[in-house]
Amino acid sequence: MRDCANGELRDLLPDWVHGRLDADRARQVATHVACCSDCVEEVALLRDLAASLTAAAPRVDIAAIVAALPKPPRARPRVIELRWYQRTQVRAAAVLLFMAGATTMAVINRTPSTAGDLPMPAAIGFAGGVSDLSEGDLQSLLKEMEKLDATPSAEPEGGTAISVELAEGGT
Amino acid sequence: MAPADPRDDPALDAALIARWLEGDERAASELVARHAPAVARFVSSLGMRVDVDEVVQDTFVRAFGAIESFRSDAALRTWLFTIARRLVLDRRRSLKRRGTEVEVQEDDAATPDDPLSSLVAQEMEDRLKAAVTRLTPMQREVFTLRVTEGMGYKEIADVVGSTEGAARVHYHHAMRSVKEFLDA
Numbered sequence: 001m002r003d004c005a006n007g008e009l010r011d012l013l014p015d016w017v018h019g020r021l022d023a024d025r026a027r028q029v030a031t032h033v034a035c036c037s038d039c040v041e042e043v044a045l046l047r048d049l050a051a052s053l054t055a056a057a058p059r060v061d062i063a064a065i066v067a068a069l070p071k072p073p074r075a076r077p078r079v080i081e082l083r084w085y086q087r088t089q090v091r092a093a094a095v096l097l098f099m100a101g102a103t104t105m106a107v108i109n110r111t112p113s114t115a116g117d118l119p120m121p122a123a124i125g126f127a128g129g130v131s132d133l134s135e136g137d138l139q140s141l142l143k144e145m146e147k148l149d150a151t152p153s154a155e156p157e158g159g160t161a162i163s164v165e166l167a168e169g170g171t
Numbered sequence: 172m173a174p175a176d177p178r179d180d181p182a183l184d185a186a187l188i189a190r191w192l193e194g195d196e197r198a199a200s201e202l203v204a205r206h207a208p209a210v211a212r213f214v215s216s217l218g219m220r221v222d223v224d225e226v227v228q229d230t231f232v233r234a235f236g237a238i239e240s241f242r243s244d245a246a247l248r249t250w251l252f253t254i255a256r257r258l259v260l261d262r263r264r265s266l267k268r269r270g271t272e273v274e275v276q277e278d279d280a281a282t283p284d285d286p287l288s289s290l291v292a293q294e295m296e297d298r299l300k301a302a303v304t305r306l307t308p309m310q311r312e313v314f315t316l317r318v319t320e321g322m323g324y325k326e327i328a329d330v331v332g333s334t335e336g337a338a339r340v341h342y343h344h345a346m347r348s349v350k351e352f353l354d355a
């Protein structure tokens with residue numbers, strides 16, 4: 001087997017066999033190979049070698065490899081620090097809830113009961129100044145508001161599905 | 172014109188890596204399926220006869236463990252080969268330290284699932300393998316990367332820790348040696 005005298009072109013034969021040349025280069029090589037018996041032989045040899053070396057390689061168990069891989073890093077939950085006006089909104093919502101609860105209590109207390117003492121709903125047991133709300137209280141209120149936000153709407157979703165994790169010390 | 176090689180799609184690799192980083196584990200299966208057979212071929216070409224599957228698995232475990240450090244401008248396959256090569260060299264060193272014979276690929280016997288069935292084809296295939304086996308370790312490594320993977324000299328140099336020019340010289344010496352063996 002002889003080496004083609006066109007060394008530069010011969011150097012490209014493996015790239016050509018593997019389709020790694022751009023269109024112009026590939027055309028140039030194809031034109032040369034079509035009329036060069038040395039390159040025809042070398043291309044055949046390259047293909048035979050690739051086939052034989054590929055066949056000789058051991059099979060791999062894809063599933064076993066995948067099972068051994070580390071878990072992908074999950075997207076961390078977004079941490080939203082409430083700004084002062086957001087806190088104000090949450091407190092305002094708390095005031096409304098508190099007032100609604102108090103009104104309900106007043107109504108219940110004024111209504112003559114025939115069924116004895118009604119158990120006091122836990123939500124109404126809330127007492128103390130609204131401004132004293134802890135982060136935990138704010139968080140549960142915010143979750144309640146999210147539930148309301150999550151109700152189906154005709155409007156397209158625009159970021160209402162908030163994954164909230166209150167930042168520490170956000171008072 | 173030869174068909175474009177579908178394995179050569181850095182954009183697809185980058186997209187699969189991004190999907191995996193976002194938690195999509197199926198992307199990992201696709202990446203492994205795309206590259207594991209080539210990594211196994213490469214590991215075999217380095218002279219590994221046993222534990223090839225173990226080295227291939229370790230390669231992917233390491234790669235995925237450090238995938239955030241992978242530069243997307245480089246080819247994923249080149250990076251995987253670099254990791255696999257390091258693992259093979261580490262194994263060799265540790266085997267040598269323990270005084271165990273280093274496994275070197277000799278003329279491989281035909282495997283049961285050999286795709287070539289006729290005796291003549293088998294004989295030809297054995298001769299081709301023997302021709303490659305006779306090469307020096309560096310020549311065989313460079314030659315295999317060029318012939319079976321179609322890698323360019325720059326990529327080969329990155330994998331074997333050499334220069335582009337040296338990789339070209341190794342390839343052409345190897346090709347000459349293979350032709351001489353087959354002509355004899």
Ligand SMILES: [Zn+2]
Nearest residue numbers: 004036038039
């Ligand atoms: Zn030619």
